[in-house]
Amino acid sequence: MAAGRPEILVLQRDDHRGQAVVAFGVDDVAYLRSEAGTQALHEVAALRLSDATLVADIESARRHFGERAAVLVETTVLRRRAAAKLSHPDDWLFTDEALQQATAEPVAVHRARRLAGMRVHDATCSVGSELAALRDSAALAVGSDVDPVRLAMARHNVADVTLCRADALLPVSRGTVVLLDPARRRGGRRRFDPRDYTPPLDELLQVYGGRDHVVKCAPGIDFDAVSRLGFIGEIAVTSLAGSVREACLWSPGLATSGVTRRATMLDTGEEITDADPDSTVVAPAGRWLVDPDGAVVRAGLVRHYAARHGLWQLDPDIAYLSGDRLPDGVRGFEVLDELGYSERRLRQALSARDVKAVEILVRGVDIDPDALRARLRLRGSQHASVVIARIGSGAASRATAYICRPSR
Structure with a gap:
């Protein structure tokens, strides 16, 4: 073993829990890595492989490459999908689950x-x-x-x-x-x-x-x-x-x-950690509402995020924050109106503002934003955002709607 390198032993074990079924075999990978496979992938990459052309493109690949057509087409499709994850996936090999x-x-x-x-x-x-x-x-x-x-x-x-x-x-x-x-x-x-x-x-x-x-x-x-x-x-x-x-x-x-x-x-x-200060208050909405990044919410660091950026909570159990200024680079919602939520009152308030299209965000309430948007039947000309959250606890809690102008 060379100095400075970890000691590597080769072991194998049968996995009785089972493995996902894949479309590729080791021989398929060997073919795709070969000169012939590389050239074939180059040719298949020229196919559109869109919904409209997929059947014809697969048939063309079969005529040219026979039984290898399936792995060639699959690899080409996976490489295109991989562009969402990797900066240079054009020469990579994948299985779908991988x-x-x-x-x-x-x-x-x-x-x-x-x-x-x-x-x-x-x-x-x-x-x-x-x-x-x-x-x-x-x-x-x-x-x-x-x-x-x-x-x-x-x-x-x-x-x-x-x-x-x-x-x-x-x-x-x-x-x-x-x-x-x-x-x-x-x-x-x-x-x-x-x-x-x-x-x-x-x-x-x-x-x-x-x-x-x-x-x-x-x-x-x-x-x-x-x-x-x-x-x-x-x-x-x-x-x-x-x-x-x-x-x-x-x-x-x-x-x-x-x-x-x-x-x-x-x-x-x-980056925010639980070692950061978390001193913040609960108070009514100010000029801006902020929906913290999902990583902050998932990590349970909403109070820490609020303390860092001079924000406060609308409710101790709701992730929405408020403040008089937006953190740099963060999308927020400028509060134009606040009302106790009901569909009728919300529809009237939006109609009065000549709103046509509305983005709806909800927390702590059982509301389907898409279904509510359809029921509102807005016919105006302006765009707006609506944030609906349950404020308060127990019998004193109430659903509150904030009509807002998004920062971007």
Whole structure:
């Protein structure tokens, strides 16, 4: 073993829990990596493969490439879809489920920066999306996966990274931080119980409990359930393009001192933790309403966010905040009118303002925004936003509607 490199052992284990059925075999991957396959992919990439042309395009591919047409078309379609996650996916290989689970490049790069200078073993590397970011930041990056097809694809996608086939529940490296991304889908369906992940989260935490580890989880994971599984450390929730992408578990040795929850908003570069001040007040609406980023809400850091930006809460149990100025780069809603909510009163108020199109946001009330919008039957010429929230508690609570002008 070369000096400075982690010790890698190759182990395999039958997985009686079952693996997702994939359209590719190892021989398909070998063909796609070959000169003939590369040329064929170049030709298929010229096809539109739109809803209108799909049948004809597939038939054309079959005439030219016979039984290989299916994997060629599938790879081309997946590469086009991958553009939403990767900046340069044109020469990558994927399975459908691997692409669904692949980390968006900005999220992977953010995590890799936090692991900069460390020796990292991605023990569920799949097709290599995390490794592509790690190899540029980590002191050393290695990968393994139990799925031979995904591993063969990773050998193509990140050809300069050391890879081996191994089961994540049987550790095969020493002296590394272990990165884990257990599968949260089976047959295209999401699994919400972390014990139903593949591998199960409780088993992963038990196996790697004595080592520095990072575990990528579903954004909606139950934090209390994670604690009951024995996890202690930091839970970091990350958002990108206005959407919460993941909750990531950082073991105590990698967590920031005094931090157990973190919200990272990659769109603005802002981070909030539970070590930040959280002193804020509850008060009526001011000039602006702010709906905090989903990562802030999911991480339970609404008060911390409010304290940082000089905002206050409309209600202690509702995430909407208010203030006299907007935080930089944040979309807000300028309050034009406030009324006790009823459909009739809201319709009258919007009609009086000559509103035609309305964006409706709700919190703490059982209202379907799309259904309400249709029932309002507005015929004006202006645009507006309506924020509906339940203010107060118990018998004193009431649904309140705020008619607003969005900042953008």
